[in-house]
């Protein structure tokens with residue numbers, strides 16, 4: 001890292017600009033592939049990688065969203081590629097990744113970011129509802145790792161899984177998400193052990209609530225933002241740039257000896273119980289006392 005705290009050596013957008021404290025060539029020569037990269041936290045990660053000098057490929061379900069995100073990334077000076085794919089469809093995902101590699105070169109950083117979420121009572125949701133989240137989050141993460149493997153093997157690259165505290169903190173109305181994210185955490189560790197011999201690193205990043213994301217508008221929609229802010233020990237949501245900067249640190253040379261690690265970037269939310277928020281969600285959505 002370069003620069004003093006409170007200053008930004010290059011490309012700074014605001015006084016608090018964590019990416020501006022990273023070297024603009026931190027990820028030079030690297031090719032990143034990010035699922036769910038058309039919006040939200042994952043686009044924030046893509047932008048951080050772009051500002052650190054990586055070529056960036058994004059994939060998601062909606063072509064128009066990807067095209068708009070690609071323009072934003074190109075405006076940051078990055079070489080960009082995109083092709084729509086649903087992470088549940090491994091063949092489509094492989095085609096998107098192969099397209100990215102043909103355009104930009106061998107992938108050296110994969111980010112499994114695509115996710116789906118909604119609140120639902122465990123005893124009421126359909127089998128397909130539960131399966132849908134497991135398919136997007138867990139199977140999508142596995143497909144991302146599986147498709148990226150030949151590239152990561154050649155580049156001795158890194159895979160980063162975007163996880164959530166539901167993986168290890170019991171949370172009401174999130175049984176489907178908890179099951180999927182807990183699976184991701186173990187997949188991350190298993191791959192660190194199995195693929196370490198190829199020089200491939202495997203880690204997870206656990207964001208807390210992040211401003212301006214579909215995830216938070218879904219989760220905080222029923223209760224409002226205030227109670228979430230109060231629940232976070234740091235008393236605020238993260239900015240996408242704060243997640244992006246830590247993803248760049250973990251995925252690039254600064255993280256060269258980090259593998260099998262779960263990285264909490266959540267303002268401390270993992271350390272407090274989920275009861276108050278669950279109570280409020282239960283009242284707002286399910287009329288529970």
Ligand code: COA
Nearest residue numbers: 115116117118119120125126127128129130132214215218
């Ligand atoms: N409560 C209970 N069940 C729900 C639900 C909710 N709020 N939302 C969807 N479902 C059920 C559907 O009824 C369906 O089950 P059924 O066939 O038995 O009726 C199943 O989940 C699949 O829903 P569908 O809308 O067909 O799936 P999809 O693949 O089009 O969308 C979702 C996937 C449901 C996860 C959708 O919310 C999504 O696309 N999310 C992506 C964005 C996101 O969640 N971002 C935040 C990440 S933190």
